[in-house]
Amino acid sequence: MVSAQALVLPELHAPFQVLEVELDNLRPDEVLVEMKATSICATDPAVQRGKIPQTFPVVLGHEGAGIVKEVGSAVSNLTKGDHLVLSYDSCGKCRHCQKKNNFRCLEIMKRNFGGQREDGSHTIIKEGKPVSSCFFGQSSFCNPAIVQANSCVKVDSSLDLAVICSLGCGIQTGAGSIFNVVKPVEKDVRSLGVFGLGAVGCAAVMAAHILSKDNPTVLSHVIAVDVNESRLKLAKELGATHTINPANEDVRARLMQLTEQEGLDAAVDCTGVLSVINSMIDFIGSGGIAVTIGNPGNESKASVPILPFIIGAKTYCASHQGNADPKSFIPHLASLYKQGRLPIDRLQKTYKAEDINEAIADMKNGSVIKPVLLWS
Incomplete structure (x- = not known):
């Protein structure tokens, strides 16, 4: 098993804790990602407040960006070293996904909010006990992270991952x-x-x-x-x-x-x-x-x-x-940012990953629109 650092929400209304965890073995349809940045979306503190139900303890995070470290045996469109923005998960098989309307996926709830893999196993383990994970197929408040392949979007490696991480949910x-x-x-x-x-x-x-x-x-x-x-x-x-x-x-x-x-x-x-x-x-x-x-x-x-x-x-x-297929829409948005037409960096403020509670407090009081956590 691979060791990782995770920002764990232990229970409802609690602050996040920085903990060492272990990652389960990589499955064929998964990608091991070295996280570089994860921005905070309003959905993350919504879970903390109980507005969106989850099983605790849980590792959240769904606007991650990083670099591929390893790919599962069934992943053919990514390779080690690719730069990724992480978005929501979908089955890729239902009639909606087949038409690239992944935002209507028939399994959208369980794949993004179910807290586990499709087979009921977990990607993150703490002291031998499973931790709710697979949040949006990524749980990117963890570094490195096991990510479902359908959540991975390859992007231009010249772009700053600390900026374009925010494309994964809120900006999209x-x-x-x-x-x-x-x-x-x-x-x-x-x-x-x-x-x-x-x-x-x-x-x-x-x-x-x-x-x-x-x-x-x-x-x-x-x-x-x-x-x-x-x-x-x-x-x-x-x-x-x-x-x-x-x-x-x-x-x-x-x-x-x-x-x-x-x-x-x-x-x-x-x-x-x-x-x-x-x-x-x-x-x-x-x-x-x-x-x-x-x-x-x-x-x-x-x-x-x-x-x-x-x-x-x-x-x-x-x-x-955004009724978007992230595989095509996120690269389009990244291109607009690169052209200077989508200045999302104006919304952002960066924090060390371990300062997540400060970042969420600043987001809550309105002093920051989009906090971005940087992984060392």
């Missing part, structure tokens, strides 16, 4: 909601509202800005909504044309003014706050689309006014992982 989710779900060019979207300016919301703003520059007839109004003034200022710098602070303005009145009383053509909620989701749904106009990304809780139900949606031929939908 936000950018993908615009590129793959809202589809502003195809649907002639003139006005877009982005609610919540964490990493996901900022990525949505950046994606909208890219599309508006390439297609000047769409997205004349990219409207960012948040209660944090520093985030609103950043959104303007990232490409938002207008900003709204609900603490100071009537959001509905301002949106109607900006859209000449038509309502939004598209809206994306990145807050996961049910009241914001329901307001977003009300803000879209005729033919508009409202997209939910953030999860307000497993039992939550959105409220959709049926008759206005029928009359206006409106759409309410959800987006998972």
Whole structure:
């Protein structure tokens, strides 16, 4: 067995602990990855708070990046030394995966949140006892890490893994909601509202800005909504044309003014706050689309006014992982970053891996959007 350093969450609401663990033997469809960086996504502290159920102790982490150390016997598309960004896991076999709609994989829950391999075994062991792992097929709060091959995305080795690690979930989710779900060019979207300016919301703003520059007839109004003034200022710098602070303005009145009383053509909620989701749904106009990304809780139900949606031929939908195939979408995003068009580094602050609790505290108080843990 291989020894590893892991950031272990021992129980609900507890701080993470830095522990020495052992890795199980590599399976044919797995990859041993030397981690270089793992960014923290809101999903990680959500498990810590109990918003997403897991069995404890658990090793989380699902925005990892590193270098291949060893590949399993059934892995043919990767080799030692390849640079990887790690994303979500999928079976690769069901009808959705066969069409590269892996975000709809029929096994998505158990492969990403099941806490174990498909056969019930665990990749991480502590003092002879299994530790919940395989989080998003990677549990990248561990170095090195055993990663499911379907979670591995090969990337340009010239790119800084400490930056592009964030493409694995949050940035993919936000950018993908615009590129793959809202589809502003195809649907002639003139006005877009982005609610919540964490990493996901900022990525949505950046994606909208890219599309508006390439297609000047769409997205004349990219409207960012948040209660944090520093985030609103950043959104303007990232490409938002207008900003709204609900603490100071009537959001509905301002949106109607900006859209000449038509309502939004598209809206994306990145807050996961049910009241914001329901307001977003009300803000879209005729033919508009409202997209939910953030999860307000497993039992939550959105409220959709049926008759206005029928009359206006409106759409309410959800987006998972930006409805993206990570094998192709993450390299595309990495290319945009390399071109200077997707400045995700502006969202990041780096920490030593062992300072994870400080990083999460900074994320929680809003002083940092995207903490990145660096592995020595």
